[in-house]
Amino acid sequence: MINNRVKHALITKYLKTPQGRQKLAAGMTKSLRARRDYLSQARKAFYVEDLPDGTLPTFDCDPEIGAYFAGENGDTIVSRKAVKRVNFDLFEIYANPEERLVELKNRRFDLIDRMKAKGSSEVLRKEDLLAFTLMASAALSNAHSVALTTLAGALTAVWVGTIFAALEEEDLPVDRLFCNGFDYAAVRNFGRDYFDPETQKVLLKTGVMGDLWGAKVIKTRTVAKGNLFASTDPEFVGRISERISLTVMPDDDVHNRRVGFSIFEYISMGIHNPLGVAHGMRSGYTTQSLTLGSTEPDFLNVVSHD
Secondary structure, three states, rough: OOOOOHHHHHHHHOOOOOOHHHHHHHHHOOOOOOOOOOOOOOOHEEEEOOOOOOOOOEOOOOOOOEEEEEEEEEOEEEEOOOOOEOOOOOOOOOOOEEEEEHHHHHHHOOOOHHHHHHHHHHHHHHHHHHHHHHHHHOOOOOOOOHHHHHHHEOHHHHHHHHHHHHOOOOOOOOOOEEEOOOOOOHHOOOOOOOOOOOOOOHHHHHOOOEOOOOOEEEEEOOOOOOOOEEEEOOHHHHHHHEEEEEEEEEOHHHOOOOEEOOOOEEEEEEOOOOOEEEEEEEOOOOOOOOOOOOEHHHHHHHOOOO
16 A cells, blocks of 8 residues: 555656546546536527638628627627628637646546536536527517517417417528427427427437427527527528637646636627527516526636536
C-alpha cells in the first residue's frame, strides 16, 4: 500500500497530461446526477452556417416581411421592417466553470471532464433560450399565428392543427414542432392515428419523440410549459452564423489555486421569414421562462457541480 505522499505525487503527475487524466478517470466512479446534460434543440429550426473571418452576416430579405434577430449582446430582440437587406449582430454566449484545485483530488470522478461538459451544456441552453424567445417575437408578426390565441382546457389535436395551419396557409410545410415534456405527454395521447412515436432509443436521447402529420416532434425543457412552437424547413426560417463555434479554453487562476475553463461561441442568430414560425400557448400559462431573464442557473458563472 502506498502512502498519501506518494499517491498525491502520482495524481499530480497524471493530471499534467491527457493520457494521465484518462488513466485516472478509468479508476473513478461517475458522479450522482439528477438528469442528462442539456442538448441543443432550437438550432434544428435554423439554417446553420460557418461565417468566414472578416465577413459580416448580411442577408437580403423580403421588404414586405422584415426580419428579427438577437442584439449585439445577445440579450435583446431587434426587429427590422421594410428593409431589403439586414445585418444580424454577432454576440458571444459563454460560461466560466471553475473549481478549487484541491477538489480535483477530493472528487471520485473526473472533475475536469465534468466541468467542460457542464459548461458546454449551459452555453447550448442559453442559445436555445434565446432562439425560442426570438421565435416567439417573430411569430407575433405572422398574421396566421395563434400566438395571441390561448387554448382553454386539455391540449387537443384540433388546436395543434391550427398551429400547423399558420404555416400551411403560406404554403410552408411544418418541419418541427417543439414542446415541453408536459405537453408532449398530451401529444403522445393523440394515438397512432395522429402521432407516430419514435422507438429507437438513440434518437429519443436527442429529443426526437416521433412524427405528427409529417413533422418531427422535439421535446426540450427550454420551451415553457403550455407553449408549442412550429417551424418550417430551416432555409425558410432563419440563420445561425458561426464566426467561432463552441470552443473550450483553459482559464486557470494559478494564484488562487483554481482550475477553470472559458467556454464560448461567437454567433449571430436571426429569423428572416416570420411566416415560417408559429407559436401557440395554452390558457393559464405564460412565456415567462422563455424570457432572457430566466430563473435558470446563471449562465455567466456556471459552477461545476450538478
